[in-house]
Amino acid sequence: MTLWQLVIKESRYQRLSFCLGILAVIVAVGVLVAVLTILRSHDLQTQKILALKEEEMEKEMSIMEDDYRKIMKILGFNLLILPEGQQLSDFYAEGYATKDMPEEYVERLSASNIMTIRHLLPSIEQKIRWPEQRMRTIILIGTRGEVPFTKRDPMEPILVAVPPENIVLGYELWKSLNLKVGDKIKLLGKDFKVSECHPQRGSKDDITAWIDLKQAQELVGKQGKINAILALKCHCLGNEIENVRKDIKNVLPNTQVIELASRVITRAEARDRAKETAEFVLVSEKNYRIKLRNEIEEFAAWFVPLIILGCIVWIGFLAFNNVRERKAEIGILSALGLRSKQILFVFLAKAVLLGIFGALIGCIAGFIVGLASGETVFNFETVRTLFNPFLFLVVMLTAPILAGVASWIPALIAAKQDPADILRNE
Amino acid sequence: MLFIKNLSKVFKGPKGIVQALESVSLSVKASEFVAVQGPSGSGKTTLLLSVGGLLVPSDGEVTVDNQNPYLMSPDNRAHFRASTIGFAFQQFYLVPYLSVLDNVLVPSLAFPQSIAIDRAKELINRFNLTDRIGHVPGELSTGERQRTAMARALLNNPKLLLADEPVGNLDNENANIVLSVLEEFASSSGAVLMVTHDNRAAKYAHKTLQLKNGKLL
Known part of the structure; x- marks a missing residue:
């Protein structure tokens, strides 16, 4: 017979006490494994939800991108x-x-033959004093209307030229000067007939006077010069604007091209905003999941140690009770020549034994409870993903050690007992 | 085999000092069966535990097989006890969850790698316990329990057998079996020190001493 056989036989004899000890380990290990499995399951579900939402967002953004491309x-x-x-x-x-x-x-x-550009509007623009009208400041714009493309079929012009000797006035000008279409006025010594009066626009247009380009060049002394070419309604897909810029620079190297704020940009911004909103929803979902995880973690942070501590005390109490009940046995074992460390071994081995059994059952039970309580669907793939062999290994090693630690003091008491004292008093 | 010289044991309790043994001197040679008789409380068990290396004397000297167990470390003393001394108690002190065979084998736990099963079976057969070999103490009669305890005491072939009221709870038939075994052990060059207040036991001893109030008369 060996000491291990003695331990096993005693454990079988004291079934209830041994089972209670195992139960303590099952509870401690089970709670730990269950909580960790739930957290792992939560993480897995979070990953799935976020991946799904991200995929949905990408899909929606792709559709939106396509829509805006068409709009553009x-x-x-x-x-x-x-x-x-x-x-x-x-x-x-x-x-x-x-x-x-x-x-x-x-x-x-x-x-x-830059096909992306559709309408060309050259102009000369200058802020001037209107001597005939008490030197008031106006913006003079000379325009020749739309310049047709020589290599293309003619298109319907989007802006009609101002004929020579005609003037188009902004709201503030005609209103303050009490002018109307057909009136004659003098500008910088030249006579003009008011051909159009613009409605109020609430911009600098309201103090602008449009005349023929050539006349404007003469009036400001810049014959044959312009200071801007407006290219309107250019066709462009996505970010090809850079290519358009390059094309223009190839034809007109001494120029620079800027994009005017347009509805397209606004739409692009709206698209960006939509993306931001989708991303915000995604981040909110992520934050919510993190918050939920933190709550579980916070709960587990005090609950699991409390349960483990309770179980350690429980095992310690059972071991102490075991020592008390086996006093006579300890006495006779000592009398028959067993050393203190052998007595110690008898009690610690029992604790280790129940630690191993409890850890094994606790791991399985905790994993099943964690799976059942977790958010993931129960299937082979989930089991495979959630199963953490490292955790199982750590628990299988730690539980017997902790059970041994819990039984250490009672085992030490047993080993230190005076056999003579026991045998005299029994 | 056993020499006791001026052995004294004093217990300090809440009610004051108790002199359990006072200058006890005796010797037991190999092949000698010595009985110490005395009433309850005379110090018999204290004498036995002191001789067995379990109770440190307050004064005096104990030598078993030319060695003083109290000069040894606790571990060496335990080993010495296991290899040299056999114990038999009135209360048997059998391990309740072990079978007769396992109970007899308990002293072998003190020796790692010990294979004592044949010796154990031989003793079980000698004590007519073969048909009870797999039974636990709760399933045995009082006589069978004491015989089991005796078999256990003899497992490691001790040189000295210490018996504390070994027949106190036994009927005549069982008492005779146990006492015969003790006598037989002594005749095979073992030394037996038995403490008892039973007159039946004294008949088997080669020498009977009287102990009263911790003193040998």
Whole structure:
């Protein structure tokens, strides 16, 4: 007979006590494994939900992207071609280009075969004093209307030219001067007939006077010059605007191209906003899942140690009771020559034994409970994913050690008992 | 085999000092069966436990097989006890969850790698317990329990057998069996020190001593 056989026989004899010990380990290990499995299951479900939502968002964004591309194709966008030396800061400050470039540029562009550009509007624009009207400040714009493309079929012009000797007035000008269509006025010594009065636009247009390009060039002393070419309703797919810019620069190297704020940009911004909103929803979902996980974790952080501690005390109590009940046996074992460490072994081995059995059953039970309580669907794949061999290994090693630690003091008491004292008093 | 010289044992209890043994001196040679008789409380069990290396004397000297167990470390003393001394108690102290065979084998636990099963079976047969070999103490009669305890005491072939009231709870038939075994053990060059207040036991002893109030008369 060996000490292990003695331990096993005693455990079988004291079935209830041994089973209660195993139960304590099952509870401790089971709770730990169940909680960790639930957390793992939660993480897995979070990954799945987020991946699904991300996929849905990508799909929706892809559809939206396609929709906007189509919208952009229909709407086109507006470009402004400015002289190369024009400081954009000055342009934005003044509201028009202060530098100029040859009017011939527009002819060069119209003769090119850049198919994405549709309408060309050359203009010269300058802030001037109107001497005939008490030197009030106005914006004079000279335009020749739309310049047709020589290599394409003619298109319906989107802007009609102002005929010579005619003037089109912004709301603030005609209103304050009490002018109407057909009235004659003098500007910088030249006579003009009011051909159109614009309604109020609430912009600088309200103090603008449009006249024929050639007359405007003469009036400001810039014959043959323009300071901007407006390219309207350009067709472009997605981010091909950069290519359009390159094409224009190839034809007109001494220019710069800027994109004017347009509905397309607004739509693009709306699309970005939609994406941001979708991402926000995704982040919110993620945060909610993290919060939920933290709540489970916080609960587990005190609940699991409490249960484990309770079980350790429970095992310790059972071991202590076992020592008390086996006093006579300890006495006779000592009298028959068993050493203290052998007595210690008898009690610790029992604790280790119940630790192993309890850990094994607790692991399986805890895993099943965790699976059942978790958020994931029960199937082979889930079991395979959630099963953590490392956790099982750690638990299988730790539980017997902790059971041994719990029984350490009672086992030490047993080993230190005086056999003579026991045998005299029994 | 056993020499006791001026052995004294004093217990300090809540009610004061109790002199359990006072200058007890005796010797038991090999092949000698010595009985110590005395009434309850005379110090018999204290004498036996002191001789068995289980109770450190307050004074005096105990030598078993030319060795003083109290000069040894606790582990060496345990080993010495297991290899040299056999114990038999009135209360048997059988392990309740072990069979007769396993109970007899308990002393072999003190020796790692010990294979004592043949010796155990031989003793069980000698004590007419073969048909009870797989039974636990709860299924045995009082006589069978004491015989089991005697078999256990003899497992490791001790040189000294210490018996504390070995027949106190037994009928004549069982008492005679046990006492015959003790006598037989002594005749085969073993030494037996038995403490008892039973007159039947004294008849088998080669020498009977009287102990009263911790003193040998």
